[in-house]
Amino acid sequence: MSSTDGPAPATGSRLDAVPPELLILAGTVSVQFGGGLATTLIREYGPLPVVAMRIVFGAVLLLAFQRARVRGVSRAALLSCLALGVILAAMNSLFYVALSRVPLGVAVTIEFWGPLTVAVLGSRRWLDLIWVALAAAGIYILAGGRLEADDLVGVLAAFGAGFCWALYIGVGGRVAREWPDGRGLTLAMLAASALILPVALVGSDVRPLLVAPVALAGGVVVALFSSAIPYTAEIAALRRLPAATFGVLMSLEPAIAAAVGFVLLGQVLHTQDLAAIAFVALASAGASLSARRMPVTPGELEAA
Numbered sequence: 001m002s003s004t005d006g007p008a009p010a011t012g013s014r015l016d017a018v019p020p021e022l023l024i025l026a027g028t029v030s031v032q033f034g035g036g037l038a039t040t041l042i043r044e045y046g047p048l049p050v051v052a053m054r055i056v057f058g059a060v061l062l063l064a065f066q067r068a069r070v071r072g073v074s075r076a077a078l079l080s081c082l083a084l085g086v087i088l089a090a091m092n093s094l095f096y097v098a099l100s101r102v103p104l105g106v107a108v109t110i111e112f113w114g115p116l117t118v119a120v121l122g123s124r125r126w127l128d129l130i131w132v133a134l135a136a137a138g139i140y141i142l143a144g145g146r147l148e149a150d151d152l153v154g155v156l157a158a159f160g161a162g163f164c165w166a167l168y169i170g171v172g173g174r175v176a177r178e179w180p181d182g183r184g185l186t187l188a189m190l191a192a193s194a195l196i197l198p199v200a201l202v203g204s205d206v207r208p209l210l211v212a213p214v215a216l217a218g219g220v221v222v223a224l225f226s227s228a229i230p231y232t233a234e235i236a237a238l239r240r241l242p243a244a245t246f247g248v249l250m251s252l253e254p255a256i257a258a259a260v261g262f263v264l265l266g267q268v269l270h271t272q273d274l275a276a277i278a279f280v281a282l283a284s285a286g287a288s289l290s291a292r293r294m295p296v297t298p299g300e301l302e303a304a
Contacts (some may be wrong), residue, residue, distance in 0.1 A: 053219030085191025099153025105258025
């Protein structure tokens with residue numbers, strides 16, 4: 001964020017006083033809390049209206065802290081923002097479809113195959129085969145018993161969200177380099193809003209939501225906890241955090257998602273499901289530590 005953007009430097013200095021590990025953990029808990037709240041709204045109104053609220057309200061919240069000026073920006077930088085917006089719209093939509101059909105912890109764990117693959121591709125060590133096998137075993141356990149009826153749709157949607165997450169790491173890294181002041185993220189969210197809003201209006205009935213002030217307020221809270229808070233915390237932390245440490249901390253996300261799903265949503269997982277989540281978390285931590293180079297960008301554009 002540039003020095004001409006008002007109070008941002010003071011905010012940044014305050015966050016710089018907080019240990020980066022704590023910022024990442026706070027961002028992860030915030031994202032999963034937002035995912036839990038989103039699940040309650042999805043049950044009532046469906047995934048498309050809720051994801052539209054998250055993206056649109058999230059863009060508004062980001063605009064409140066970061067003006068989206070495009071004067072003097074190259075065409076390539078603008079195209080990168082547009083591409084990131086498309087990825088964000090697809091990733092969050094797929095993830096919310098998954099949340100409507102499978103437990104939060106299961107959806108997050110299956111989705112994790114995307115960033116885990118990116119981490120493993122950063123290395124050529126034989127040890128990576130162990131991490132891949134461990135993660136594959138965990139995801140198979142979680143998905144294997146759900147390949148029927150609506151659960152199949154949820155599993156496939158979670159896999160699709162993971163693919164988008166992997167794309168995000170590459171495109172998000174380019175946007176971060178081309179827009180060091182953070183404006184690129186705001187523009188990408190605006191592009192995602194322009195894409196998801198008409199889809200939600202055409203593909204779902206939003207009328208019940210529009211006459212429910214409590215639900216609309218819930219959408220603002222989802223946007224705050226799933227977008228504004230974690231984006232701010234992670235961007236502040238990543239300036240001071242090694243890539244491997246970031247990857248290890250992010251590996252806690254499936255377990256945190258399972259805990260939030262249990263506490264907020266009453267989603268009880270079987271012992272084999274919890275073991276599978278542990279497999280994927282361990283694989284992610286191991287791959288992050290052994291990878292020679294792991295691209296690091298704000299992780300919670302992740303779909304939770």
